[in-house]
Every structure is written in structure tokens, then in C-alpha cells.
Amino acid sequence: MARKIFFRISVSGTLLILLLSLLHPAALWGFAILLPYILVGLYDINTPKHNVLHNYPVIGHLRYLLQSIGPELRQYFIETNQSGRPYNREIRNLIYARAKKSNDTQPFGTQFDITSNGYHRANHSLSPKTISQADSRVKVGGTHCKQPYEASRLNISAMSFGALSPNAIRALNAGAKLGGFAHNTGEGGLSPYHQQEGGDIFWQIGTGYFGCRNKHGNFDPDAFADKAALPQVKMIEIKLSQGAKPAHGGVLPAKKVNQEIADIRLVPVGEDVISPPAHTAFSTPTELLIFVEKLRSLSGGKPVGFKLCIGNRTEFMGICKAMLDTGIVPDFITVDGAEGGTGAAPVEYTDRLGTPLNEGLLFVHNCLVGTGLRNQVRIIASGKVATGFDIITKLALGADMCNAARAMMFALGCIQSLRCNTNTCPTGIATQDPKLGKAVNIREKHVRVANYHGATVESMLEILGAMGLSHPDQLQPEQIWRRVEDEREKNYRDLYNYLAPEALLGDDIPPDYATDWHRASAQYFASPP
Numbered sequence: 001m002a003r004k005i006f007f008r009i010s011v012s013g014t015l016l017i018l019l020l021s022l023l024h025p026a027a028l029w030g031f032a033i034l035l036p037y038i039l040v041g042l043y044d045i046n047t048p049k050h051n052v053l054h055n056y057p058v059i060g061h062l063r064y065l066l067q068s069i070g071p072e073l074r075q076y077f078i079e080t081n082q083s084g085r086p087y088n089r090e091i092r093n094l095i096y097a098r099a100k101k102s103n104d105t106q107p108f109g110t111q112f113d114i115t116s117n118g119y120h121r122a123n124h125s126l127s128p129k130t131i132s133q134a135d136s137r138v139k140v141g142g143t144h145c146k147q148p149y150e151a152s153r154l155n156i157s158a159m160s161f162g163a164l165s166p167n168a169i170r171a172l173n174a175g176a177k178l179g180g181f182a183h184n185t186g187e188g189g190l191s192p193y194h195q196q197e198g199g200d201i202f203w204q205i206g207t208g209y210f211g212c213r214n215k216h217g218n219f220d221p222d223a224f225a226d227k228a229a230l231p232q233v234k235m236i237e238i239k240l241s242q243g244a245k246p247a248h249g250g251v252l253p254a255k256k257v258n259q260e261i262a263d264i265r266l267v268p269v270g271e272d273v274i275s276p277p278a279h280t281a282f283s284t285p286t287e288l289l290i291f292v293e294k295l296r297s298l299s300g301g302k303p304v305g306f307k308l309c310i311g312n313r314t315e316f317m318g319i320c321k322a323m324l325d326t327g328i329v330p331d332f333i334t335v336d337g338a339e340g341g342t343g344a345a346p347v348e349y350t351d352r353l354g355t356p357l358n359e360g361l362l363f364v365h366n367c368l369v370g371t372g373l374r375n376q377v378r379i380i381a382s383g384k385v386a387t388g389f390d391i392i393t394k395l396a397l398g399a400d401m402c403n404a405a406r407a408m409m410f411a412l413g414c415i416q417s418l419r420c421n422t423n424t425c426p427t428g429i430a431t432q433d434p435k436l437g438k439a440v441n442i443r444e445k446h447v448r449v450a451n452y453h454g455a456t457v458e459s460m461l462e463i464l465g466a467m468g469l470s471h472p473d474q475l476q477p478e479q480i481w482r483r484v485e486d487e488r489e490k491n492y493r494d495l496y497n498y499l500a501p502e503a504l505l506g507d508d509i510p511p512d513y514a515t516d517w518h519r520a521s522a523q524y525f526a527s528p529p
């Protein structure tokens with residue numbers, strides 16, 4: 001049959017060579033070349049594992065070879081400057097250029113179809129302004145916070161040691177120190193690599209309480225207080241859920257739990273480390289806020305908040321009701337979009353669960369405005385933020401500041417090889433292989449992280465000035481436009497519904513929020529059966 005022609009040619013050639021070897025022994029060299037193909041073909045024909053190899057022995061391996069380099073083929077030869085995913089080539093090249101302080105301009109006009117649905121833009125002014133770098137920072141910390149923090153409008157989003165290599169963590173933190181911004185630890189714990197370079201830290205506490213847990217895996221207040229007291233730790237973030245895999249706990253296999261990981265996470269060596277889907281320190285919105293207040297006290301009054309990807313709307317509204325009932329208000333809320341994610345996650349969770357950032361951010365902003373709490377809480381937007389214009393769109397929607405993860409990885413040298421979950425990252429960033437990890441040159445790469453951050457914040461300020469604004473807080477939703485159907489545009493004010501102050505506290509609650517608001521309770525997250 002034609003599908004086995006290569007295998008048959010190998011067999012026939014081998015027999016011919018054996019015959020020729022009777023006349024000339026040198027012909028046996030050909031036998032040495034063809035024999036491996038015969039052995040591979042015999043294995044393929046008799047293997048039950050792969051249908052393709054059974055029907056197409058030897059040559060069928062080309063299919064798996066091409067499949068293994070599919071991401072590279074698409075990235076280098078097929079995708080256009082705008083078609084790549086998750087980040088297109090134009091954005092990647094912009095980050096690389098800014099990180100290297102090379103030319104980040106573009107010739108010959110935009111490559112976007114600016115009349116296509118979904119295109120975003122802003123209006124410029126004939127009276128542009130110059131905005132001070134001092135206005136690129138924002139104070140985080142409410143009336144109950146004794147140690148408020150002056151944060152950059154752009155910081156490094158949560159990425160754990162374990163997901164990233166030691167050198168990558170050190171380079172990010174050193175870049176944060178050089179550039180004057182902060183570095184979120186991720187839920188994997190406050191490792192020595194986060195502390196080694198001296199950059200400001202946002203310490204994230206996840207469901208596994210890594211670094212502040214007892215032998216049963218529950219929260220340990222003494223272990224927390226010891227680390228939270230470190231001067232380098234500026235803010236504490238409780239992770240409720242994340243955009244990449246909301247409501248899903250992680251598992252670190254036993255083979256990866258060496259002595260170093262065990263010491264950092266306070267777990268046994270050589271045992272599976274399981275992050276449960278939900279916290280054990282609290283189970284209701286009210287208990288969450290009591291936990292917030294507890295961490296604020298244990299940390300000496302540092303800003304404490306929580307991170308979540310919006311799912312069931314009633315659950316966040318229940319948290320807002322708990323704020324009203326208890327008088328306890330977090331210093332900040334990080335809204336993670338469903339488009340976020342740096343490491344491994346189940347495909348269905350990544351693709352199908354969670355609310356996109358714009359809609360989740362607006363919902364959180366509206367709930368806080370509608371309950372009269374917005375001026376007490378800072379909102380951090382996290383999810384595919386890479387450019388100065390990205391920051392502007394999130395501030396216009398209602399955020400105070402932004403976090404970026406993958407963009408910072410690009411600044412380190414990430415090439416979007418999509419191997420973050422295989423421990424074979426070719427750039428040494430998303431791996432625990434010490435040989436690969438050495439590729440991240442801390443001395444050089446931390447400067448690129450700082451360069452990228454500085455250029456992106458400067459771009460944000462320049463665009464604001466070009467819009468005729470003199471401060472980021474002047475941004476309003478009507479200043480950002482999006483192309484919609486029928487060749488029309490709508491600004492964010494018209495595209496989305498914005499609530500009036502304290503609109504949720506009266507009898508005339510807006511219809512889009514009324515049903516969920518009435519169902520929400522401070523005493524439970526999910527509705528009772």
C-alpha cells in the first residue's frame with residue numbers, strides 16, 4: 001500500500017544491499033543506514049498507541065515532528081503583525097524595543113483596520129499638556145492603614161517562584177527596585193529570590209497559605225507576622241481567584257518539591273503540594289473582611305486587599321454588603337481578567353470560565369460607587385496590560401493602577417514559545433531546570449525590565465497629555481471610543497452602564513443590578529440551597 005511505501009522501500013533496499021554485499025563488502029554500510037528505519041517501521045506497525053504510525057510507519061513521525069514545532073512555524077512564518085495570540089507580534093516587538101531602549105516607532109502608518117469592530121481609540125486635543133512623573137504614582141491605604149504605600153500606576157503582576165526560575169524572579173525584582181515599582185510574589189510564597197535584590201514586594205497569600213501555614217496547611221498568624229514585618233513587603237494581597245483558572249486549585253507534583261521549595265512554602269519534602277480551590281481561614285464575605293482586618297493588624301497596618309476574577313456577581317456584591325455591615329474596607333481590590341495567565345491551567349478554565357477584564361473591572365467599580373465605598377478602595381486592573389494605551393483604557397473604565405505579568409516576561413526575553421507548562425522554556429524564564437534558567441542574565445535583564453516599565457509609564461503620560469488632560473485622575477469613560485456594528489462608534493460611557501453614587505443603597509436600584517443585589521448576602525458566597 002502507498003501509505004507504507006517508505007517502509008517497503010527500506011526493506012527492499014536492505015535486501016538489495018545484503019545481496020550486493022556478497023559482491024562487495026562495502027555495501028554493508030548501506031545496511032547500517034537502512035536497518036534503523038526497518039526497526040522503527042516494525043515498531044510502528046505493531047504499536048497500539050498511534051493510529052497514524054500504524055498506518056504510516058516511519059514517515060508518520062514527520063506529522064509529530066511538525067506538530068511539535070507548530071507554535072514556532074505559526075509565529076515565524078504564518079502570523080501577521082496583528083494576528084498572533086495571546087500577544088501579537090506588534091506588541092511583542094514594542095515591548096522588546098522599549099526594554100532595549102531601541103527604536104519603538106512604526107513606519108508607513110497603522111497596520112490596524114481602524115474601521116473594524118472592536119477598534120479602540122482616544123480623541124486628541126489641540127491644547128496638549130505635559131504631565132509630571134510624580135502623577136504616575138498613587139497612594140494605597142485607607143483610614144485603617146498605618147503604613148500606606150505610594151505605588152506606581154504599573155507594577156509586576158503575580159508570578160510565583162516555581163512557575164518562574166530563580167534568575168527570572170531576581171531579575172524582575174531587581175528591575176522593580178531600579179525602576180521604582182513593585183513586584184507581586186504570586187501565591188507560591190515569599191522566596192529568598194524575591195528578597196535578594198531589594199525591590200518592593202506585594203506578598204500574595206493564596207489558598208495554600210505558602211510561607212504562612214502550619215503543618216495542617218492552615219493559616220499560621222505567627223509565620224505570617226514574621227514575614228509581613230519585613231520592610232520590603234509593602235502590601236498584602238489575598239488571592240480569592242485568578243483569571244487563568246478561576247475556582248481551581250493547583251498541584252505541585254512531589255518530584256518538584258525539593259528542600260528549597262519545601263522551606264519556602266513550609267511543606268514536607270517529596271510530597272504533592274495541593275492548593276485547595278477555596279480558603280480555609282474564612283468561608284463567608286463577612287469572614288473574609290475579618291481576615292483582611294486581621295492581616296492588617298498582624299502586618300503592622302500595611303495595605304491589605306484581595307484579588308479575584310469576577311464570576312457570580314452576587315458573590316462580590318455580598319462582599320460589598322459585608323463592607324457596609326462591618327465597616328471593614330480593604331485597601332485595594334485587584335480585578336483579574338479571564339484573559340490573564342502566565343503558567344499552566346486547564347484548557348476549559350482558561351478558555352471558558354471567568355469575566356473578561358473590562359467587564360469585571362467596570363462591575364467592581366460600579367458596585368463600589370453604588371455602595372458609596374469607591375473613594376476608600378483602590379482598584380488594580382490585571383489582565384493583558386502591555387502598553388501605555390492599555391493603562392489608559394483601564395483607568396478610564398475605573399481602575400487606579402495596573403499590573404502586568406506577560407509583558408514583564410517579554411521584557412526579560414520571553415519569546416512566547418508556549419512551553420510554560422513543560423519545564424522546557426527555551427529562554428530560561430518559566431522553568432526550574434537550572435541549566436535553562438542560567439540563560440536569564442540578571443545584570444542585563446533587570447535593566448530591560450526597568451526600561452520597559454519606564455517607557456510604558458511615560459507613554460501613558462504622553463498620551464494623557466495629548467488628550468488635553470493634566471492628571472491621570474481626569475480620565476473619564478467618555479474619552480475612550482470603540483468601533484461597534486453598523487460603522488458606528490460608542491464611547492465607554494455610552495457603551496457601558498455606569499452607576500450613580502450610592503445607587504445600590506436606595507429603593508430604585510438599576511435593573512441590571514437589582515436582581516443580583518437582592519440575592520447577595522454578607523453571610524454566604526454561593527446562594528443557599
